[in-house]
Amino acid sequence: MNKSQIVAAVNKYGTPAYVYDGAQLLTNYTNLKNALPDFVDVFYALKVNPNVSLVKLLRSKGACTEVCSVTEMEIALKAGSTPQDIVYLGPCKKDYELKRAISLQIFAIVIESEIELQRVSNFAKELNTVANIAIRINPDFSAEGSPWKMGGRPTHFGIEEQRAVENFGKYLATPYVNIKGIHVYNGTNILEASSVFENTRYILKLYDKIVQKYQCKFTMVDVGGGMGIPYFQNQEALHLGEFKDLMVPLFTEFNEKYPRTRIIMESGRFIIGTAGAMAVQANNIKVNHGKTFVVTDGGTNCHSAAAGSGRVVKRNFPMENISAHETAETHTYQVSGPLCSPDDIIGRNIVLQEVKLNDILLVKLSGAYGPTSSPVLFHSHGYPSEILIYQNEIQLIREKDCAADIINKQIEVDFKKNELINH
Ligand SMILES: Cc1ncc(COP(=O)(O)O)c(C=O)c1O
Structure with a gap:
């Protein structure tokens, strides 16, 4: 978009206004997708910007959706997302929200605590079905270079790593849930490719550790992401070439070992910022x-x-x-x-x-x-x-x-x- 288009837009619709460049949005998404192997799915995080038309535009290029409320879930569906391309997470999910997600049979409800696991199991029983879930883990590792760390320290997100690893057998024995795998989201606005790489490597190893320990047949791993953009002077953009050089071999090796596992990266800021x-x-x-x-x-x-x-x-x-x-x-x-x-x-x-x-x-x-x-x-x-x-x-x-x-x-x-x- 150019300046005269922006002036025309605000002359017509007034201020304050947010103005979006649709072509830039699609380029950002495509650049990220192209820096990853085909078998890695990018889930756009609606919390970052939930406008249905923007989600629809991203969906036209195949973006999947990560939602944090039932309203975001309805927006994702309205934008053309299928339940199979939705993951739902967040530390506070209301009963009616969980029931809606279970009924829709979305790809995974990301469980943030043992209490939530039990609630989902109860609701799935009530609805006479099996809920697809993943367990969110707060790892013993925090992503370098992230100004806001969601993991590696006390937060209200996920189950801490040692507890999760110890208790996974119990989780797997929970009725009415199908545990597809694990989820970790560790930080946001990371500008160093090596930091995203180290973070992802840690999560993939954790996946491997749990699979080996419990001999479980997982089919998904959500490694979060946190890829950032430079806002201020002296900050440099994430180097996508370096990102690709690091991430492609990492994911390829994982995919060779676990070809049936869907690999998910979540991204918001990088795609739309x-x-x-x-x-x-x-x-x-x-x-x-x-x-x-x-x-x-x-x-x-x-x-x-x-x-x-x-x-x-x-x-x-x-x-x-x-x-x-x-x-x-x-x-x-x-x-x-x-x-x-x-x-x-x-x-x-x-x-x-x-x-x-x-x-x-x-x-x-x-x-x-x-x-x-x-x-x-x-x-x-x-x-x-x-x-x-x-x-x-x-x-x-x-x-x-x-x-x-x-x-x-x-x-x-x-x-x-x-x-x-x-x-
Ligand atoms: C679980 C989760 N997924 C995705 C995102 C989006 O992150 P970003 O905008 O850094 O891509 C966030 C942001 O806080 C998050 O908490």
Whole structure:
């Protein structure tokens, strides 16, 4: 997508808006797929961006889906995923969610605890069927280079390695479940190919260890992934050539030993991160205590990652004033969002071409963990719109929330005036 398409898109649908480049999305997916042997399946993680049209586009190239709620499961199905190409995980699965997954006979429900294993067994019995499951293991190993580690330390994910290895015999004896294999997801935004490799090698060895110990006939291993993208200065992109050189022999050797085992890699950020940008509009420009602030209509509420929420050191996502003329001079700005919070800053001391009122600023590298992981209801602003630019067409793929969308969810109590006054 080019700048004029983005300007046309926001002129038509307004700001704040997420704008996606469909061609880039497909290229990212294909690049990852091509760096892996054919027999490795890539499961797109909907938590990263669950828009049905984007999932549908990925599905058109064969992407499978990893979901973390029954709603994500329904989106995956709507986008054309078959139950056989869905894995469902997450530390808190409600009864109705598990029952839906069991009834659909999805490829695997990833079990995060022994209690959950028992619940799935009970529900499968109740539904007179056998549930396909995998056991999520929190290994004694953490992925190097990941800013957020899900494994190798105390977390609410999976069953710790030693306990799982010791108790696998009991798991295998659980009725009404078919344990297909294991799942490990260890970290996110890893930029070193060697780190993904070491992590994967560890998981494949763990699989081998359990298979040898219990002589079980597994048919799946989900090695997670965590492949990242560079957001900040001095970060280098994951080297796909190196990734391929390391991963292909590793998986090939495993596949020769276990040809019936489906190998799954999960990926979200790598596939969609570079394919999206957030467009916001300058609503005010002002000097305050010596700094120049650009107040925009989308900040932490739409994009908490860009505001650095959860990070001690806040660094700027790449940003551009796409309304400025090429030759406009640059200034240093503090770019804020619309919230009454001093932390609502998406650009700190950022150098941009001169910003004028109503200019459109683009926050790049924003396709992953955007509004879905932001407090979109703060100040009741609601979810921003989402626009897809693909094959020269500009299509709205999510309407911005309007006041009624938010207000109608609230329930107005009909207090009896006198009672309230009297008590
Ligand atoms: C279990 C699991 N799978 C997949 C993902 C997606 O990870 P990424 O965006 O790093 O590819 C996550 C992210 O937290 C996750 O927890």
